[in-house]
Every structure is written in C-alpha cells, then in structure tokens.
Amino acid sequence: MGLRLQTNCVTRLFKVPIYRCPRCRAEDISADAHPTRVIDNGRLRPVLVCRNCFRAAELELRIASDAAGLTLEPMPIRDGLKLLADHYLDRLAAIDSPDQLLEDDQRAALKAPIATALEDVRRRLAIDVAR
Ligand SMILES: [Zn+2]
Secondary structure, three states, X not given: OHHHHHHHHHHOOXXXXXXXXXXXXXXXXXXXXXXXXXXXXXXXXXXXXXXXXXXXHHHHHHHXXXXXXXXXXXXXXXXXXXXXXXXXXXXXXHHHOOOOOOOXXXXXXXXXXXXXXXXXXXXXXXXXXXX
C-alpha cells in the first residue's frame, strides 16, 4: 500500500484529464485525434479515434458499409475539421473546469499541446475556406 501510494506520487503528480480513444481504449486523444465514422443502428455516426486506430477504423467502416448495403461517401474535410475543433475546445474546457484541482502552470502545460492542435485545425479550416 505504501509503495503504491509512493508510485502514484511519483508518476501522477496531478490528476490529468485523459480522453481515451473509444476504439482501443488505450491512447489519449486529447491533443491528437482523427475523425472517422462508425455505423450505429444503420446510420453513420462521427467518432474520433487515435492515430494508430484510424486506418483500421476506416477499413472497418468500409466493410460494415458494404455488409449493410450503405453507400459510403467520404466525410467532407470541413466536417472532420469542425469535429476536431469541437473536440479540442471540449478538452480545453475540461482542463479549465474548477473540478480539476490544478495549479496554473500545470493547467498551462496540459493545455499547450491541445491549443497547438486546435490552432492547426483552425489554420486548415481557414485554408479550406480560401480555396
Ligand atoms: Zn485507438
């Protein structure tokens, strides 16, 4: 018990809000998510997965669409980017939540990679509008 507490102190200095990939349930997709879709009750539902799961999820989607007799249209790029922007905004809001007992520097360190990912998505959205 004492050892476990000590390990927790060393490895988890503060509680980090982790948002895991719904497919593998291993990777944290807080700052690196990839939009795809799943077939849910015969309808396409957007979902975000980790980098490792993306290709497999897309392949599963194609196979499931064929099996269900659905015509699969590619997800419009802007839809995927908007999904990502919403996801990153939600993650930033979760870190800013008063329920997260974090020091300001911890909060800033957690938010930095997510903010960078959000900036990248917004830049890609802006480029897409310019076309
Ligand atoms: Zn995954």
